[in-house]
Amino acid sequence: MMYSKTLRDAVESCQQKKKRRLDLQRANYKHHNELAKRIVANYFRSADHYFDEEEHNEFDLNDSINTMQNNLNQPNNFITMQDDQDLRDTNNISPCTSQRNIEENKLASNCIVNYFDMDNVEATEGVNVESEEDTDDENGNKLTQHHKILLHEYTNISLQDASIEFLQLIRRSQISKINANQILLFIKRLLPCPNTAPSNMTNLLNYLNIFNYFTTRKICILCRKDLKHYQAKCNDCLMAECKHVAHILDTDILSLLTCVVSRLADQIQKYKDSFSNNTYQQPYDIPFAKQYQQLLIKYPEQNLLSLILHVDGASLVKSTKLKLWLFTASIVELPPNIRMKRQNMILISMYIGYTEPDVKLWLASSLTTINNLKKKGVHSKEAHKRQYRYCLQIQQRTQNTFLINGENAEKTSSNIFGHLGVSVLQDIIDIPLPSSVLIDYAHVTLLRHFRDVLRTISSSLSPAIRETIDVSLRTQQFPHTFGRKLRGIDELSYIKAVELRNLLLYAFLPNFIHYLTVNQIGFLSLLVLGIRLIHGDKILGDNTSVLANDLLITYYRDNEKYFQNHLNFVLHLHQHLGSLYDQHGPLCSINTLAYEDFIGYVSKNRNGTVFHHDLLAYYYNIDVYLRNSVQEKNEISDGLFDSFLLGSSDDLYNVLIKYHAKKCSCNAVQNCTKYYRRFSSLKH
Secondary structure, three states: OHHHHHHHHHHHHHHHHHHHHHHHHHHHHHHHHHHHHHHHHHHHHHHHHHHHHHOOOOOOOOOOOOOOHHHOOOOOOOOOOOOHHHHHHHHOOOHHHHHHHHHHHHHHHHOOOOOOOHHHOOOOOOOOOOOOOOOHHHHHOHHHHHHHOEOOOOOOOEHHHHHHHHHHHHHHHOOOHHHHHHHHHHHHHHOOOOOOOOOOHHHHHHHOOOOOOEEEEEEEOOOOOEEOOOOOOOOOOOOOOHHHEEEEEEEOHHHHHHHHHHHOHHHHHHHHHHHHOOOOOOOOOHHHOHHHHHHHHHOOOOOOOOEEEEEEEEEEEOOOOEEEEEEEEEEOOOOHHHHOOHHHOEEEEEEEEOOOOOHHHHHHHHHHHHHHHHHOOEEEOOOOEEEOOOOOOOOOOOHHHHHHHHHHHHHHOOOEOOEOOOOOOOOOOOOOOOOOOOOOHHHHHHHHHHHHHHHHHHHHOOHHHHHHHHHHHHOOOOOOOOOOOOOOHHHOOOOOHHHHHHHHHHHHHHHHOOOOOHHHHHHHHHHHHHHHHOOOOOOOHHHHHHHHHHHHHHHHHOHHHHOOOOOOHHHHHHHHHHHHHHHHOOHHHHOOHHHHHHHHHHHOOOOOOOOHHHHHHHHHHHHHHHHHHOOOOOOOOOOOOOOOOOOOOOHHHHHHHHHHHHHOOOOOOOOOHHHOOOOOOOOO
């Protein structure tokens, strides 16, 4: 009996404790509800008072502030109250409750649970300012008012500057969306109250008016139908799986193109003047080649804007074989050093899926948009590659045969001389196919042929020699302008195209010359010298491409004497690099190295394992805004090209002459490489 009574008492005690806890939670909930309403009222009363004093009554507030609280996610983010009486009641709080309000504010700032998110609205976004007496001047000064909004009343830092710096910080640190929201909320709680800092990324992006350039489509690759955004797979296909769904993100090409052109209008016009007037003071580039000059003759009265289109892919998730494919473009009328920068390239479309994209299904919409903008061998089983032996007389495709074969292949759904149909670019290009096709030197020469040559040579060397060459390559010194050092030949699986370019043009022959025969070095020099001639400026005038073509054809013709099974298609393409140089420009301008870098930059814009398409579009929109909002500073040149003139009347001039005569035996101090633009005078 005693045990039963004790048990009942314990049960009753637990029930009473639970009841008291629930009552306390209800009271706490009501307390925070009332507290939140008071904070909102105080927040807007303080904000109104602040704007009245600082902005000299620029804003004429209406007497009524209406709408509902759950409209916070609407585009204008208007705060809403159910009853104006609540606002009047909170404005009439008696002075005797001031100490209680201070304690409640401290409690609210330390509270982890928010019963409704009043931080979702900034001071300027929370008030619906609409007046019939608004003038056009107020609308014109909207941007100025946007810049004058401060974080809080104790600082001179504007909300826009702080928001841009925060965006730059999270983009550099690769912080995920969840962590960015948490950090932003944490910063808001640290700031004095009231403050205008947004509490989440959505409000920050809305405040900065960051434009979403992407239109997302979800398609089934089996039936080629568009799917709803909530469909995980196609309901019409019996064999459909999640891997049969692909996401296509098409950009607003006109807006992106407008951003780039408006930002770089001066550079475009300056560069166009240089090649339109036939002033060949600039290095040899695409606009100076024959094909572009023919466009200038064909359209003499038009202000041309030409694009180089590029398609390539990169792996997103190796375990699931999810891939990203990009359709990008760069502007030909930009100087080469500006053209190949990431911020000056245009992302046209993205394809994210588990299989290679159907080009027509993927690019049909984008190419239609561009068109609208424009109008307004022998197989070797041993080599596993088709072999193309050197032939003195080759029958090249013409514009007519290219078009006819493509149309016939389209009608018959067959392969006709390599044609599978009419090209999707047929309607938008001004230079007819195949003359407009650019040979991808980065993949053809560097990543394919030259890497195969390195593999063959390294396999023929002893391990000790390979190790010696590896050490020599890794310690090879380059000027500070070279972004990458060399890798060893044991890392060919991980080598980059830029590293192969530096190795081919500068370090291959010096590091291998002691381990190969004279004939082998002479033969490989044909490739190195041929590529170097057409890689940059016309150092031999109009004969540059002729000599390079002779070297590359000789290398192609005699390749079978030194290598087995290397006569594949990529080596055959070297036979056309000389004419490519004349028609379109040097290899340094038409290579795809910058596009590869751009693909890597876009593919890394994700912090998570799901919703890759949303994340890639989300961060790209932010980056477009950041690079268009930050004004470029005029940097002072430094290094070998410093503009420094030392006259004969200067005291340092005689010091330099005497020091040069003491240390150097040459008689021309101005041409002496030891003192070119840089010198140091010692004080004795």
